[in-house]
Amino acid sequence: MISNTAAVEDVRMTHHGAASGEAPSPPTPEGVPLLGNGLAFSRDPVGAMEEWATLGDVVRIETPGLTTYMVTDPAAIERILADDHERFTISEAQRETFRGVEDDAVTTTTGERWTRLRSALRPAFTRDALDRYSDRMTATTAAFVDEWDDGERIDLYRELRLLTVNVLADALLDIDVRGREDVVMDAADALVDRANFRRPGQLLPDWIPTPTQRRFERTVGELDEFVDGIIDERRGSESADDVCSVLLDAHADGKLTLAEVRHNVVALLLAGHDSPSVALTYVWYLLEEHPDVYESLREEYRDVVGDGRPDAESYDDLERTRNVVTEALRLYPPTLGVSRQSTEPVTLSGYELPAGAQLLLPQRVVHRDERFWDDPTTFDPARWAEPTDRPEYAYFPFSGGPRNCIGAQFARRELTLVLATMLGRVDLDVSMDGPLRFTPSLQLRPENDIEATVARR
Numbered sequence: 001m002i003s004n005t006a007a008v009e010d011v012r013m014t015h016h017g018a019a020s021g022e023a024p025s026p027p028t029p030e031g032v033p034l035l036g037n038g039l040a041f042s043r044d045p046v047g048a049m050e051e052w053a054t055l056g057d058v059v060r061i062e063t064p065g066l067t068t069y070m071v072t073d074p075a076a077i078e079r080i081l082a083d084d085h086e087r088f089t090i091s092e093a094q095r096e097t098f099r100g101v102e103d104d105a106v107t108t109t110t111g112e113r114w115t116r117l118r119s120a121l122r123p124a125f126t127r128d129a130l131d132r133y134s135d136r137m138t139a140t141t142a143a144f145v146d147e148w149d150d151g152e153r154i155d156l157y158r159e160l161r162l163l164t165v166n167v168l169a170d171a172l173l174d175i176d177v178r179g180r181e182d183v184v185m186d187a188a189d190a191l192v193d194r195a196n197f198r199r200p201g202q203l204l205p206d207w208i209p210t211p212t213q214r215r216f217e218r219t220v221g222e223l224d225e226f227v228d229g230i231i232d233e234r235r236g237s238e239s240a241d242d243v244c245s246v247l248l249d250a251h252a253d254g255k256l257t258l259a260e261v262r263h264n265v266v267a268l269l270l271a272g273h274d275s276p277s278v279a280l281t282y283v284w285y286l287l288e289e290h291p292d293v294y295e296s297l298r299e300e301y302r303d304v305v306g307d308g309r310p311d312a313e314s315y316d317d318l319e320r321t322r323n324v325v326t327e328a329l330r331l332y333p334p335t336l337g338v339s340r341q342s343t344e345p346v347t348l349s350g351y352e353l354p355a356g357a358q359l360l361l362p363q364r365v366v367h368r369d370e371r372f373w374d375d376p377t378t379f380d381p382a383r384w385a386e387p388t389d390r391p392e393y394a395y396f397p398f399s400g401g402p403r404n405c406i407g408a409q410f411a412r413r414e415l416t417l418v419l420a421t422m423l424g425r426v427d428l429d430v431s432m433d434g435p436l437r438f439t440p441s442l443q444l445r446p447e448n449d450i451e452a453t454v455a456r457r
């Protein structure tokens, strides 16, 4: 652990460097021999990042074999992601994470290839497309929630994952995955496990057959087979609105290879269910802690939706529900951070960084920085009802700039409409085994057992 005194000394040293005329290099938190800052990070990634941020807006983190610069200044984050995005590419670490599963997908490619893959996906995320998905999102949710019995105790996070796989598969791919969700969830788990900072084999190359690597290969193989099955089915049928058809049309026009079609679908299935289910779990956790907010959402539901089911139009009117989602994504952003790599030497927030620097932009830390937020740790959805002059990049759960999350609007709509549909059909009494803890990986998934007792309405 770093003491505050050490922090002050470190910052003074770097300021001394500045006096000599060069931009200083960023402060580094005190670490332990061999593992550097890796030990603190693997024990408690969130606590470690919060502590390190007290040293400055850019901090150099040393872990075995890797130097990472953590950036928490919204102006610098805006430069990296938006204004100066051409000088920052996706990181080697990110490509490594998805190696063997999304090598030909939008998530891991760069340059002309990324532009081509991203444009091929765009028609599936227009405002019209989102309006079309809305009714399907609520219909899928209603059918799913109606399977729960009155008084049943559910594993909340698992059920919400099953639900988001179904919502995504139905809306985007027009397929019914009920009963087959595990093929998607197992591959996502294997990916998160392979990137787990506490995993003993983390530093071994992939060709060493550790149990984690073997599980990764098996589950990814099964997911590939599953997606190939969907592609084969679609190739034999009329072109439709779903993403698979859109991508296959691009393939027929010679714009995408079949491997690119397959890996884009895989990327959507993985990226598109995991974060929304984590976010929804935290929404329900927060509502349990704030019964007044819970009640105000019910009231809004009665006013806006009444006896029916929410649809595309109710989305615009469900303002309080949208604000609850926005605020939950502030306090509990589902991802550990956005990662980038500099392509040339840069000065960020007054610190000099070399070419090839690995950057980590941790949303959770910036979203709770008291320089930009009043009562930063308080869950206060009403803060979103007022305009503000806070820097734009003090809030970036979906990243920003041209390479932001392509599913951001899909996710906002899904979270709002799924939550509203649930509120209309059930009451959930949520309970948890102790204070919230997170998996030490790329997703800040809950590590706790989170259960809920269902009361049908």
Ligand code: HEM
Binding pocket: 106, 107, 108, 118, 172, 267, 268, 271, 272, 273, 275, 276, 279, 333, 334, 335, 337, 338, 339, 397, 398, 399, 400, 403, 404, 405, 406, 407, 408, 410, 411
């Ligand atoms: C609460 C829900 C979600 C959160 C918090 C989230 C967050 C993110 C973040 C932080 C990134 C990294 C962007 C970057 O590197 O700058 C990302 C990328 C991405 N997300 Fe999401 N996401 C969510 C939901 C979704 C959904 C529903 C989909 C698909 C339907 C999706 C598809 C993608 C894809 C394909 C990328 C890669 C984009 C690219 O590299 O061009 N995400 N997301």
